[in-house]
Structure formats: structure tokens, C-alpha cells
Amino acid sequence: MAARNRAKLPYLLVAPAVALLTLFVVAPGVYALVLSFQARKVVGGLLGGGSKLVFVGFDNYGLALADPELWSSIARMLLVALLFIPATVGFALLFALLLDVPRVRLARSTRLAIFLPYAVPGVIASLMWGFMYLPATSPIGGDHVDFFGSTTVFFSVANVAVWGSVGFNMIVIFTALRSLPAELYEAARIDGCSELRMALRIKVPLVLPAIAMCTLFTALASLQLFNEPNTLRPLSNAVSSTWVPLMKIYEDAFVDSDVNKAAATSVLFVFAALAVSFVASRTVSRVNR
């Protein structure tokens, strides 16, 4: 009896996760795939005509890829990512190294303050920064600097994203620093190695895996960029309704009601996301080795 239970239990334990995976990852994926190969075509004549779904092969993919707005949205996303990834990882590493300096003051409270924005939703963060950018309410000189200019808007969007993610990444790198054995530094210190040299020559190379993982996390986050530009949109004309790929998919599905084209773009996007994270994670594991 016990033996039979032992054989049955793991399946029971795995079942809920597998069921959820099937229903909410696999099934939507397959359904989007099916939709992406169909299109609604008008049938019948002038009288009593309707529309029905017909198989159209790769037409939707052709349509989606030929849409210049998709490519501009990808370009804008890449521009934000170009600012967002290095700034987030760079500041996270800087703050983590500073926290690790012996006898640095106020370490606990500054660490907490920098970590706090992690618990603030992207929408709320964008609201706060949005009002700080808005000329009429800006405390940071929004009446002199145009935070929603054609170039500055990329910095403004990236800034909200950086604000929300530096803290978490800082903690990840800081935890990695803390797990290094203290004896490592003793010899260097006796040899008169400065804290700065020690940080650059000893600490950074040793926490490279954590840095690589943070880079992967932030790269994935930039693909999913949606909340920040979408929330800033009502405050400024500089952000269009198709500013980043996810907003473009949303626009196709819900504003233009072209579910099939939206499904095709979603499928392309899922594959692109998987490709990016696959390459990135391969790089991470190479760094780890």
C-alpha cells in the first residue's frame, strides 16, 4: 500500500502545476497560433451577407511584418533598452559595491530606501514620475526642460523603469558579494590594496554570475515594456498608442479589433522573447562556468 502511494504521490503533487501550465500557457499559445492562421472574410452578397473565419496561411504574418509601425515600436523599445539595461545594472552594481565597503555609514537605511521602489507597481511609478515631468506640476524643472520632447521622452521612460528595478538588482548583487569569504580580502588588505582596486580586481570578477543574471532579468523586462509608456500616454502626446511592441499588439487586438493580426504579432513576439532569453541565458551559464 505504502509503495503504491509512493508511486502515486509525485504525480498528484505535480498535477496542479501541470494543469495550470497546460491551461494558461500551452492552450493560449496554441489558440493564438490557430488564430494567427485565420482571417475574418466577408461572405455572401449584398443581402444577408456575414463573415466567417477562413484559413489564410501566413497572410497575417506577412501583414504584421509589413506594418512599419511594428518596426518603429521595436526600434523605440530597443532605444529605451539601450538606456535602461546599462543604467540599471551599472547603478545596481555601484550601490552594491558601496554597501560592501567596510564601515560605510547609513548602509541599512539607504539599502532599504533604494529597494523600496520594487514594491511600487510600474503604473503607480509612472504616475508619480509623470506628474513630476508635467510642466504644470513639476518640482524638477519641467517648466524649463521638456521631459516629453522627441529625444528626452526616451530618457523619461527609461528613468521610470530604472527607478523601479535598481533596488532589486542591487540586493541580488549585494547578496552575492556578502557570500564571498572574508579571508579573500585579508591578504589584499595586508598588501596595501585600496578598497577601490579590491572592488574592481577582486569583487567584480567574483560576482560576475550575479551581474550576468541581473542583465538577463533587465533584458527580459525591457521586452515587456508596456506599463510605463502606456501610463505616460494620457499625460503627453509624445507617446503614441503603438509606442512599444506590446502596445502595438494591444492596439491591434482591442482598438482595431484585428484579433488575427494581433495573434500573429503575439506569436512572433513570443518567439523573439524566447530567442532573446535563450541566447542571454546561454551567455549567463557560460559566465558561470
Added chain:
Amino acid sequence: MSPRLRLLPTAALVLGAIYCIVPTLWILIAATKSKTDLFSTATYLPSFGAGIWQNIVDLSTYQGGIFWQWMLNSFGYALIGGVVASLVSAACGYAIALYEFRGRKVVFNVILACVLLPQIVLAIPQYLLLSKVGLTDSLIGVLLPQLFNPYGIYLCKIYAQSAVPDSLLEAGRIDGAGEGRLFFSVGLRLMGPGLVTVFLLQFIAIWNNFLLPYVMLTSDDKFPLTVGLYSLLRHGAAEASLYSLVITGTLLSVLPVIALFLSLQRFWRIDLVTGALK
């Protein structure tokens, strides 16, 4: 190191902390202003009138107090979703870590692949599928897709491997404990500290989620805070007096999370996130 040099790292850290706190401080200042003061007084100075009280009253009476319904919804989604997702993750991670069974490798590899797939790109396909079965604009439609947390399962598997010794389970078996009981009374208990982190990560993920509830929900009494405040902002574009409500709502939605966060601080085990790397 000379004392002057030691000040430098501290100063840089303080600058970083200020950068992170300023938006919250400013939203606090802006919330003290009445509708007219918001656009007419110095932006970095608070008003000491009855502005903030009036704003809270206005917000609480806006559409029959719908703001507090949003707050309640957000907590409900995050709490229920967080607890259930952690239990699902714990069960799955425990089984993969401690049992040899057919399909174990396949399940684990598929879950690893899911970790790399940004969940949010699935929101629109999830909506399309759920609208087919009529589950959109329902609480289940928002909750169910957020119960599967591949990263949580991964963390639980790693944690179960190190926290639940095989020998202890063997001893339990010799004493005649059933496999199910071993999971509930030994496994779950030993995995406790790791589970708290998995729960907090998922709680914050659901609390912060916007796109999924945004596409799933149409009736505003089911909105979480993020979607509610966004819809308020959209109305504000036409009616500027709503801006002070958005600002007050933003402040009121940030405060409880910060309080919760500070009080739960010591339960965070971020080293788990990093440790999972190896």
C-alpha cells in the same frame, strides 16, 4: 582609508536613496494641495490647509467609494494568488526534488523553459482564449493565469533539495507515515522559510500586474488599484480636477505597501534568488 574618503561612498548611497524616495515625498506634498492649488502654488512646497483631508474625502466618495474597492481587490488578488501559487509551486518543486518518477525530467525542462518566457506576452492570448469560454471580466479570469509561477517552482525545487533531507523522509516512512502526510507535515514545514520568499515575490508580481487585469476586466468594481488609477488618469485627461484625486490615490496606494514591506523585511531571503543560480 582616510575618513574623508569614507564619506564618499556614504554620500553616493545617500544620493541614490534620495533619488528613490523623492517621487514618494513629492506625491505626499502634491496630495496636500487642493484642486486649484495643485496648478498654482510652488510645486515643491506643501499646502497646510485642509487640502489633503478634502482630497481623501473626495477620493473616498468618488463613484461611491470605488477607490477602496480597488484597494481591496488588489489585496485580494495578490493574497489569494500568492498563497495558492506558492502551494502549487511547493508541491511541484518538492515532487521534482525528492521523487523519481516518469516524466520528471520533461516536466522540469518545460518549467525551466517557462522561466525564460516573459509571462506578460501571454496576457493577450490568455484573454483571447478565456473570452472564448466566457471567463473574462471575472475574478477567476484574473486569478487563474497568475497561479502558475515557473520561477517559484524552480526556487522551491532548489530549496527542497537543500532543506528536506532524504534520510528524514526515510525515517518517517519506517515509522509508518504516509507519503502525503510526509509532504504536509515534514516537507512543507522545512520549506517554510523559502516559501515565504516565493510568496512575497508572487504577491508583489500580482500586486504590480497591470496588463492582464487591464485586458481581462471591463467592470470597474473588479479593477485592481493599478487599472483603477489608470482609468482615473484617463478620465483626468478630459477633466483636470481629477488629477488631484489621481495623486491622492497614488499616495494612498503606495503607503500600505511600504508599510507591509518594511514589516516583512526580515523574511526576505534574496540569497535564494542568487543561490538558485548554481
